[in-house]
């Protein structure tokens with residue numbers, strides 16, 4: 647069918663709400679290959695669906711072994727391209743299937759930041775670190791300089807460009823790892839427990855930078871984390887993953903008050919949500935606080951009423 651006759655004689659179609667999705671995960675099943683020949687495959691992902699719009703901040707929580715890292719690796723095709731195993735369903739990055747495109751082709755669109763910044767940083771200086779991925783992509787030198795400066799400015803690390811990554815704090819190292827991914831101009835950034843080795847200041851630095859990226863640059867975020875206070879504050883949606891399945895999904899105010907799902911996935915809930923739950927049980931109120939600021943406003947309004 648040509649462009650000219652497309653749709654002729656048919657009612658005009660409503661715009662496809664999925665057309666602007668940056669990432670689509672469709673009924674994804676995955677099992678790693680067994681360690682020993684003849685052993686059974688063990689299913690790790692068992693039917694995961696996820697749609698991601700530009701600038702959306704989606705968090706994934708769940709117990710160890712739920713399949714969170716495996717899901718992260720499936721988003722840029724490392725699973726199954728490098729891992730083998732048994733795979734069913736589909737991951738589409740801007741509509742392109744990870745089954746049909748190499749990891750190197752997908753890496754510029756989907757940037758992944760891992761838990762341990764030590765394993766991601768290996769160059770002599772911060773600027774070499776951020777330039778490394780771009781060099782591999784063959785970005786021309788003048789463009790590379792612009793992107794390098796931009797990426798370091800975005801994560802607040804411009805002053806450190808000539809330093810050795812070894813001299814940085816944990817939070818700063820993670821910000822450099824994020825800058826290296828940003829220099830590739832991704833539309834999605836996937837972070838797999840990026841703050842678990844960091845002190846509270848480092849955790850705050852990482853969450854603030856990521857929040858700013860999605861707010862000011864419409865970069866979609868998949869954040870795999872256990873930090874429920876920060877997740878409650880920043881996420882548009884939270885997915886609870888248990889044994890390779892999404893057991894509940896929704897805005898944080900719904901997910902953190904779904905007591906059955908929270909208990910099944912063994913995740914923490916923000917302390918103010920615990921207070922609200924106890925208060926609701928005692929007084930019959932229906933508070934759904936997620937932050938101290940919410941609680942302040944809600945309790946003040948109740949007092950006034």
Ligand SMILES: Nc1ncnc2c1ncn2[C@@H]1O[C@H](COP(=O)(O)OP(=O)(O)O)[C@@H](O)[C@H]1O
Pocket residue numbers: 678679690708709710711712713714715716717729
């Ligand atoms: N490379 C691998 N080969 C075989 N099994 C693996 C591999 N990586 C992870 N697994 C198994 O897959 C399951 C899910 O692991 P993972 O995705 O790392 O979960 P999470 O990140 O939620 O802790 C676990 O049972 C783990 O042992």
Ligand SMILES: [Mg+2]
Pocket residue numbers: 714715716838
């Ligand atoms: Mg993991």
